[in-house]
Amino acid sequence: MTDAPAPLADPHLVYDPVAGDGPKDVVILGSTGSIGTQAIDLVLRNPDRFRVTGLSANGGRVALLAEQAHRLRVRTVAVAREDVVGALRDELAARYGAGEPLPEILAGADAATQLAASDCHTVLNGITGSIGLAPTLAALEAGRTLALANKESLIVGGPLVKALAKPGQIIPVDSEHAALFQALAAGTRADVRKLVVTASGGPFRGRTRDELANVTVEDALAHPTWAMGPVITINSATLVNKGLEVIEAHLLYDIPFDRIEVVVHPQSYVHSMVEFTDGSTLAQATPPDMRGPIAIGLGWPERVPDAAPVFDWSKASTWEFHPLDNEAFPSVNLARHVGGLAGTAPAVFNAANEECVEAFRSGVLPFNGIIDTVIRVVEEHGTPRPGTSLTVPDVLEAETWARARTRELTARTASAEARA
Template structure:
């Protein structure tokens, strides 16, 4: 195996010259699901973490201003320039008379600028491939990257691998945090298989035909996790699990044939590692993202009482089931896309984001999400064999989004 991006045995030292004391953190996507829980972790550990900057789209100005004030951050980054005025107004309302408000960065590159600034760790909790540029900026600036934005690694894997140093990335996804922890149980050469667990979403056990009439409200009702709408729909289609398979391959440098998805409805075991001697190590805990978030921000130290624990005095039953690839073809499609490499993962992810939007707006049926993504991936074809550049990724995404919209529109017109 070559060096992996997230090797728990290799501990990135962090930026040189950082003084002792609270660790300076930048939180990207602070008003989203990951970001709000990260803020909770910080507020519960005031002597351990100090947030210097926050970024958000700007669609929740009051929440962003409240976070900035409570955390006393120096800088706030707002992606949507049309929301900057509302954010400034909310900041002035939140802060007292004579109390200086934070510096406000504005525009699509604001989060990237913030990620490159002075801090120890950047927590990238942005949703979607727009997180790629901040990921690269944090890595190039030598920051430790607590990575919850799986899409940036998936669409720009070779770009990330070219700049990341061993141990510089600490994964925050519950599954990859679990693998990260379980891998401590053996040497890298002793790893036989990565077992990525999936809750199965709200439609576990249904056939492909039974999924045809699923509504957005049903798809957004995840049985165990509380997440944003895009990730929740991705969990219902299992696209999210497909993305995690690609991410596991890139993070841990394990071939696709040695990665397996296992359905585990209780979401208690977050993933497992099988070793060459036959041992399998699992990381488990109640489904709560605060634990992997805290580990990502605090690594190599654990944060006491970061998340809830099981009550072992009560009876529990955990199930493990094989994946129904026929009903949920997003996972085998992701294996194919991951093996293709190049811009294929970017096409898969971008087409899916457009299809999820079309489904939530009623323009595409639930089963049409993955069918349309597969059609776009097929049309995209084989990789061209040249070295991947950021321009290649952006061009592929633009094409995939446009083509997915065209196919979704044609499907809606056909049903009308």
């Protein structure tokens, strides 16, 4: 165990690119999404600790982006959609006083990547999807601390990320990985026997595969404990999200897949656990709220007081733990298989799933069709060639193929159902 590679995320190591006594300068990528808006709430409540210098968003919520930029007085705003630059400039001008300079605007597909390399202490990558890979690599190459909520960038580009990241440079923001990160601080790496990743079970916990055949998009979006964006919410319903988190835990902590367990915990109070070799298990627990993990990502090695809610221990409560039903939800075992294949296989898995989620949301694919289609695409992709080094073009090529093939398969499914 002690001869294994150093973990990518290590709570015992602190990477500080810009030492100083003032507030940390922070860039927030995906500022209008769930992670971004909660991060801004945390920053506004702690102006002595954090100062936001840049924001990025896709461009679907221009008014909110302008309001965030004005309230935080950022230097730079980045937007992926070039067609909304005029509207964004108008929204900014309406909020700033006469003669007051507006923030610099970056626009286009690489705008977030440019911003990720800008002058700051910490980049919070809260973008959803594998489009977060380029900003992740840019932040690491520029020497920024990376608070990583965009799990897909690590999953599809694991070797690329690991090659760039310095010890302690990545702080995980996913609730499960922030929990593991904190629990791992209690012992040495040689003391770790097993990582236990908890899953709420999503809205379909306890249902059989047959009972999932006709669930609707509205059913899948009704998550019992977390308020998240639609893609990650559906990923939680299929438990693909948990499979991605298993791969992420493997990459972050260099723990073999056979020592990473998933357990269903409906209350979502325990965010994950670490079992040590002496038989002790340390669990990190808070009420379901992402501001706690975000505070770890932005503030580590310091804790941010009152970042998130606490338990009322004077009230009785019951915490349940159940084994995962791998027959109804085969996505976690599929993820272990894909993670073991490595190379471009995780990129294919992730891209196929993103396309299937969109097909399900559009009514083209039934719920069980999501994982069935992903399995087929992964099988067709095959085993990566041994001895080859992963490159960004490799990832992009694999994703392009996986998306095209998935669309072909979902179109056939839709056509077959139309004829039935």
